[in-house]
Amino acid sequence: METATSIRPEVDACASAVLEVVPLGTRWLRAAIRRRQPSWSLPQLHTLGFLRRNPGASLSDLAGHLGTGLSTASTLVTRLVGTRQVDRREDPSERRKSVLSLTTEGQAQFDAALEASRAELSERLSHLSPEQLARVSEALALLHGVFGEG
Amino acid sequence: METATSIRPEVDACASAVLEVVPLGTRWLRAAIRRRQPSWSLPQLHTLGFLRRNPGASLSDLAGHLGTGLSTASTLVTRLVGTRQVDRREDPSERRKSVLSLTTEGQAQFDAALEASRAELSERLSHLSPEQLARVSEALALLHGVFGEG
DNA sequence: TATTGTTATACTCTATAACTATA
């Protein structure tokens, strides 16, 4: 199979770096969350984070964000509803749809966990110089676009 | 609880960006792999990638890399041995230890999948300017250190 | 008929605990 290698070697090197760092970051993040909320899985955290930013989203919205099927999102939400962290209602105007949001308790727990992880990450990032920090922030914005545009 | 907020707001902003982009990248990566090798899970890919770079590693080495317990690594390896992608032997000098490596077939499949994902990522990264690309690469190196030093 | 979501089934990931074998 022709593997369509780029004309620019820097591009391939950058792609390789992404492929190496993203899993590293995921493992770090999972460990950080576990230290704080051992009962939360990464998918659960992603679900809570999405509903934190998008209150009132439907199950389809959530599934699209998670990159999973509707059934996966459904069982995920069912568990979080069971633990009183997510509220699931029926959309009055579109009765097929769910209206999802965090409960007060779910939001408080999520904010606390996010803040703890951010504090831990900040501690590590604080060793970087202001210039390095600015470049990392800029690079993250670029990667956000790269991952999000499709 | 005191959440030890940083004195530098830029640090916290950067940490927030990391917390947002890392999950995005993970979902993109999973989707990219699925397009190529629908049968591989992310943990399996990480296992293959680690053994690709560290042939002869022990099960403990692998578990440490994955951030999981020994039992998780053991069942993971058992499945990959069953599909003829990983070779598991006994260390002659330390008979408690396993010596893990990719089979010829496993290595070929991994290389092909990695190359496909890299090509797909490269296509997206190719839209960046040389300056942007350099910054992303530099930032990734910094993040590699941030995630890896603990 | 198409869309939204749920449920059943099966397989993988993961942790804990109990176990074996080796050092």
Added chain:
DNA sequence: TATAGTTATAGAGTATAACAATA
């Protein structure tokens, strides 16, 4: 006794397929 690894068990994530309800 301590370490390397396996196995049993249980709970969670995931996809596919079959289903119900709504539009």
